[in-house]
Amino acid sequence: xxxxxxxxxxxxxxxxxxxxxxxxxRVFFPPRSICPDCRRESLGKMNEREIVGKGxxxxxxxxxxxxxxxxxxxxxxxxxVEMDEGVRMTGQLVDFEPEKVGYGxxxxxxxxxxxxxxxxxxxYYGYKxxxxx
Amino acid sequence: MMRKVAIIGIGETKIGxxxxxSLRDLGIQAGLEAIRDAGITGEEIDKIYIGNMSxxxxxNQELIAPLIADYVGLCETPSVRIxxxxxSGGVALAEGYMAVASGMSDIVVVGGAEKMTDVGxxxxxxxxxSTADREWESVFGATFDSLYAMMARYHMEVHGTxxxxxxxxxxxxxxxxxxxxxxxxxxxxxxxxxxxAPPVSTPLGVFxxxxxxxxxxxxxxxxxxxxxxxxxxxxxxxxxxxxxDHIAVHDRREMDTMRSTSLAxxxxxxxxxxxxxxxxFAEVHDNxxxxxxxxxxxxxxxxxxxxxxxxxxxxxxxxxxxxxxTSGGLKAKGQPVGAVGINxxxxxxxxxxxxxxxxxxxxxxxxxxHNLGGTGGCAVVHIYGRWE
Numbered sequence: 001x002x003x004x005x006x007x008x009x010x011x012x013x014x015x016x017x018x019x020x021x022x023x024x025x026r027v028f029f030p031p032r033s034i035c036p037d038c039r040r041e042s043l044g045k046m047n048e049r050e051i052v053g054k055g056x057x058x059x060x061x062x063x064x065x066x067x068x069x070x071x072x073x074x075x076x077x078x079x080x081v082e083m084d085e086g087v088r089m090t091g092q093l094v095d096f097e098p099e100k101v102g103y104g105x106x107x108x109x110x111x112x113x114x115x116x117x118x119x120x121x122x123x124y125y126g127y128k129x130x131x132x133x
Numbered sequence: 134m135m136r137k138v139a140i141i142g143i144g145e146t147k148i149g150x151x152x153x154x155s156l157r158d159l160g161i162q163a164g165l166e167a168i169r170d171a172g173i174t175g176e177e178i179d180k181i182y183i184g185n186m187s188x189x190x191x192x193n194q195e196l197i198a199p200l201i202a203d204y205v206g207l208c209e210t211p212s213v214r215i216x217x218x219x220x221s222g223g224v225a226l227a228e229g230y231m232a233v234a235s236g237m238s239d240i241v242v243v244g245g246a247e248k249m250t251d252v253g254x255x256x257x258x259x260x261x262x263s264t265a266d267r268e269w270e271s272v273f274g275a276t277f278d279s280l281y282a283m284m285a286r287y288h289m290e291v292h293g294t295x296x297x298x299x300x301x302x303x304x305x306x307x308x309x310x311x312x313x314x315x316x317x318x319x320x321x322x323x324x325x326x327x328x329x330a331p332p333v334s335t336p337l338g339v340f341x342x343x344x345x346x347x348x349x350x351x352x353x354x355x356x357x358x359x360x361x362x363x364x365x366x367x368x369x370x371x372x373x374x375x376x377x378d379h380i381a382v383h384d385r386r387e388m389d390t391m392r393s394t395s396l397a398x399x400x401x402x403x404x405x406x407x408x409x410x411x412x413x414f415a416e417v418h419d420n421x422x423x424x425x426x427x428x429x430x431x432x433x434x435x436x437x438x439x440x441x442x443x444x445x446x447x448x449x450x451x452x453x454x455x456x457x458x459t460s461g462g463l464k465a466k467g468q469p470v471g472a473v474g475i476n477x478x479x480x481x482x483x484x485x486x487x488x489x490x491x492x493x494x495x496x497x498x499x500x501x502x503h504n505l506g507g508t509g510g511c512a513v514v515h516i517y518g519r520w521e
Contacts, residue, residue, distance in 0.1 A: 001272065009268065030269055059290070059388065061282035062335040063274065068259060070274045075332075078279050080383050088383035092274045103290055114272065126273065 003117070006124055013126040014111060016051035018087060027051070027085040053109030054132065055083035060093065060101055069115035081107055081129055095130040106132040135234040137357030139520070141365040142171025143479045148348035148467030149317040156192055156248035159349035159469075160201035164244055167351035168205075172364025175205075179238035181212035182229050184222035184245035186471035188214075190260045192251050201246065218264035219420065221245065222474025223504030223513035226352070227373045230515075233354045245472030246349035257345045261470065264507035266381040278342060278421070280382050280508045282334035285423035287388040289336065291438070294426060296336055298441030300327035302422040303340045303464055305450055310461025312491035317346050317467030327422075341422040343462070348469035350476045360520070368485045369518040371407065371499075374400025380510040389438075393512035394431035394503060401501070401514040402433075409433035413497040414456040414484055416477035418505035418512075420463050425449075428503055429457060432514070456494045459484060474504035474513065481517045 009030070011017045018029030022045030023038040029051050035042035057079045066074040070092075077093040079101075093101065094112065107129040114124040144166025146159050154162075160183070168175070183198040194200065198212035215225040222245030229243035249257045262277040270280060288294045304324050310316035322340065330338035353365070360367035376396025379385050385392065402408055409432060417432065419425035426440035434455050435443045443449060449457035460466045460480035463473060483489045484497045494500075502515045 001267075005268075059283040059287040061279045061286060061337075062332065063276055063279045063282075064332045064334060065258070065276060065278060067262070067271060067274055067276055068255060073274075076274060078273075078275050078283065078334075080283055080388075090270050090273055090275050090280075090381070090383050114274070124272070128273075 003122055016053055016109060018049050018051050019046040020049035022047055027087050029087040029089060051083055051085055051087060055081040055107060057103060057105040057107060058082050077101060079129055092128045094128050108132050136236055138230050138233045138354055138370045139357050139360035139367040140352050140370055140482050141355050141360055141363045141367050142167040142353035143482045144170060145315055145350040145476065145479045146348050147315050148346045148469055150250050151347040156188060156246055157201060157204055159347060160244060160246040161204050163349040163351040164205045164242060167353050170365045171353040173240055173353060175207050177240045178207060178210050178242055179240055180232055181210055181242045182225040183214050184225035184471045184474055185214050186216060186218055186221050186247060187260050192248050217511055218506035219470050219473060220504045220506030220511050220513050221471035226474055226478055226515060227375060227513055229354050230370055230373055233356055239356060241354045242351060243354060243475060244349060244351035245475035247469035247471040248347050249345045250347050270381055276334060278334040278337060281421040281423060282337045284382060284388050285336055288423060291389050294441035296328060298445045299341060299422040300324045301444045302419060302425045303327045306419060306458050306462040306464040309451060309459050309492050310465025313461045313466055316461040316465050317344055318465045337421060343420045343464045343468040346467035346469045348467060348472050350472050350479045352475060352478050366486050367520045368482045369520060371516045371518050372401050372404030373513060373515045374398060374404060375513045377511050378509055380507060382508050391427055391431050391509040391512060393509050394428060397512040397514040398432045401516050405516040407499060407516055411499050412455060412501050414459055414494045414500040416458055416460060416480050417503040419458055420468060432503060451492060452495055459489060459492045459494060477502035477504060485517055485519045
């Protein structure tokens, strides 16, 4: 992924900045400029809202045929997490005991390295998930 | 007032790892075969639509519709490529339908073509993953397989769907594929082979996933009132519907269902005046075994959660309650991604002409095709009927 393409999403990837619809209160991540439920009524009312980073696993998989950037980590585990704010996010699960992965597992987002452009290129950081202590 | 639409010709290449053929070769072969089958002349063709997912990245070639038109000797005929991920072929067919039904065009060629083996397997899978959300799914390590795997796990958790039920999707589709001369995999398999295959993304193993293939297919459309004046035995295209959903799986309210599929089916059944119970067969988008289970539920053939048990009982086998993926489906017939929707249409026409050989559904009168883009971000459903 090109440098500007990654850089322009840094606030979302590093700090979990999403939005909340000022009309219905539904939270979105990544940010949307319009609420799909309220549409016209939400225009100009999509206010920034930080996703704190705590949630529960709703589904998971162990990836054996990886994306190119994740070749060295295979097999690795991906999860979809329902955050306390109601939004769902997709990410990698780390620092866990495999037998404990399952529905409802409580996790928190952590900032980790996702990949790199090249050995001398920029490093991509972003969120992954780990079990809550 | 919309005109009725008929399909009067079909053409299809063999599907597989076709090292000796280029995208151009495949498009020409399928197109010429369809033109010959219909018995039309080049001058009669008003428009060409070609479904293709990613020639730009797979073979570094854009503008492929004029390129294929050029090499079938029709460089002056208007042509356009349609991209809707895995639903490219089906959406191209819908565009062709509208061109004929509206009266803007009489004879329309709708093709689908994909050349996937000129890049390595890992790169091809990465390109396919471009039909998921690159910035909010795959950047974090989600593969295309893993997104379907997470839907499978969810379906298993919520509905009690089992690995054995999923395995029977692959077993059935290989059984059918073994009876299709154009299929990539023409071998029957046992459930144990599926269950014991190496994992791709748990719970999905190698035999839960369709291959990435080379191949092309084409159909010829014309107005219903003209259909009998050509050589090819006509089949009615009774209607279609398209539906959409969030592109990222995590944004969907329900992960055990494809909203895009149920929306598309609702519109297609309404337009054609048919119901799920009227269908004798269905070609559904089984890019993964779980996809077929979700599709037969979302299309209205079985209640939500009953797709797995129905498959295990044999309710979707050839000449049962509803014959699903008689061609072998994406799993066994193969998956030339942007061509899939047209491959499905070719199977529907073969069935309704009574020309499907060893996999013929007895007295097939009505059938359906279901073509999915991405992980369900878009879907298109077509409904077909026998001519007489």
